[in-house]
Amino acid sequence: MDRRKFIKYTSGTIVIAGITYYLTSDTFNFERADLDEIEKTKIPMQSDEMEILILASLAPSGHNTQPWFVKYHEPFHWTICNDKMRWLDGVDPMQRETILSIGAFLQNLEYAANNLGYSCEFNLLATTNQDEEIINVKLSKALNIQKFEIEKIRHRRTLRSHYLDKTISxxxxxxxxxxxxxxxxxxxxxxxxxxxxxxxxxxxxxxxxxxxxxxxxxxxxxxxxxxxxxxxxxxxxxxxxxxxxxxxxxxxxxxxxxxxxxxxxxxxxxxxxxxxxxxxxxxxxxxxxxxxxxxxxxxxxxxxxxxxxxxxxxxxxxxxxxxxxxxxxxxxxxxxxxxxxxxxxxxxxxxVENYPEPVTLRRHINLFVNN
The missing domain is CATH 3.40.109 (NADH Oxidase)
Incomplete structure (x- = not known):
């Protein structure tokens, strides 16, 4: 049965007869907020490190693949890496978009670190888009560092519909x-x-x-x-x-x-x-x-x-x-x-007239940080 016939069918028998089932079973779209909060990490980490890396992971990526992982060396010393298992070879065969996404990850990381009073030292390691190790990161406490409003990171969202036609002022x-x-x-x-x-x-x-x-x-x-x-x-x-x-x-x-x-x-x-x-x-x-x-x-x-x-x-x-x-x-x-x-x-x-909360999923920190 093709989709057109299926929808025509569901508009009658399934939807009408099954409305009680819908109301009592699968009534919601799973969203980011529905994922369980992580209580501890497999690698002992300080709370500031956890917050910084979790906020970094809220960066955008094609198909929401989240194509990064973090090698943990010691407190506040990590390598941000390129996860080839998350490459989109069909639309991004040269991993251009992968590196762009890791760049967005780095921006979130720096903003989150600054908010907690840390400066970031970045050392580029990669020479090609396919290299695993992209950039080495060391954080250190700093005085008078400009803080960033990290709620902006938490509330960033992709919106696809209900755009107004008014041009940007x-x-x-x-x-x-x-x-x-x-x-x-x-x-x-x-x-x-x-x-x-x-x-x-x-x-x-x-x-x-x-x-x-x-x-x-x-x-x-x-x-x-x-x-x-x-x-x-x-x-x-x-x-x-x-x-x-x-x-x-x-x-x-x-x-x-x-x-x-x-x-x-x-x-x-x-x-x-x-x-x-x-x-x-x-x-x-x-x-x-x-x-x-x-x-x-x-x-x-x-x-x-x-x-x-x-x-x-x-x-x-x-x-x-x-x-x-x-x-x-x-x-x-x-x-x-x-x-x-x-x-x-x-x-x-x-x-847009309304700006809903973000819904895209993010992996627990245990799934993208290792040593």
Missing amino acids: REDLDYVSEDETDFIRYYPNTSKEHLYLNEQTIEANRLQSYRDAAQTELANWIRFSNEDVEKYQDGLTPASMEIMGISGWIVRNFYDTQSVMKKDFREKSIAQVIEQVSQSAGWLVITSRDNSVLSLLDAGRRLQRIWLKVRDRNIAIHPMTQILEEEKTKTAVDNGIGIKENIQFLLRVGY
């Missing part, structure tokens, strides 16, 4: 891009570049949806059931994809990895992208000087600094990097929007 754009202007371009929804990026995003998603390697990879990182959510503590969940209510119940109970490979699922995904790009204030484009490991880490940190500001102004961010992941669209995008620098992020942005 100059005041808000200046606030968000402060000290980052050399590496940020904003294309409002009134510009020809905005229309171009919309069209190319749709095309890139169409290509990717029908490229089986990419679609299989996506399927493997979707946690359909609450049981898988508790088991893996990573990936995409119905809640993070903003599938709520009865629809969320159907997905959690009747969808699996094979569902993602069906034509109807692929077409529905493309239709959703078309709807998404039709709602926004425009695009933010983040660039870097080159594609070295250091520049990619810096670009990831830049993204995180911006992302931790936007909620103050009720601006949502939705990374849509498919243009950069598909060869056909990647080769044309620079000329299409007139950028000579290296594009690292394409971010759909827009004002």
Whole structure:
């Protein structure tokens, strides 16, 4: 039975006859707050270390793979590493996005450390995106260090829907891009570049949806059931994809990895992208000087600094990097929007009326710190 027939069927017999079952069984999307709080770590760690590393792990990553692990050497001395088991070879064969995500992790780490009165000494170890050991970190107590409001880290969220069409004001754009202007371009929804990026995003998603390697990879990182959510503590969940209510119940109970490979699922995904790009204030484009490991880490940190500001102004961010992941669209995008620098992020942005709490999962510290 295909999905269209299935939904038609569930709108009658299953949903009506099973409403009592729904109300008394699987009534909620598993969210980050539903994971048990960890009480102790397998490696003896000081409480400040735990807080810093947990906050660092709230960084964004493609498909929420969380592609980092931490080698613990001694108190406040760690190596941040690249977890090849979490690479997305289907859409990120050169691990560019992996290094960008580790950069965002480092930015969170530094902000969290500063908040507790520590300065960070970073020593780059990696020369390629595939190296396991990326950066050595040592923390030390410091006086008069500028503290960061870490609640911004805890409340950062990806929002995909309900964007307003109002363009970003100059005041808000200046606030968000402060000290980052050399590496940020904003294309409002009134510009020809905005229309171009919309069209190319749709095309890139169409290509990717029908490229089986990419679609299989996506399927493997979707946690359909609450049981898988508790088991893996990573990936995409119905809640993070903003599938709520009865629809969320159907997905959690009747969808699996094979569902993602069906034509109807692929077409529905493309239709959703078309709807998404039709709602926004425009695009933010983040660039870097080159594609070295250091520049990619810096670009990831830049993204995180911006992302931790936007909620103050009720601006949502939705990374849509498919243009950069598909060869056909990647080769044309620079000329299409007139950028000579290296594009690292394409971010759909827009004002929202409501800013819900984050729902994406995060692994317990025991799952990404070892010695």
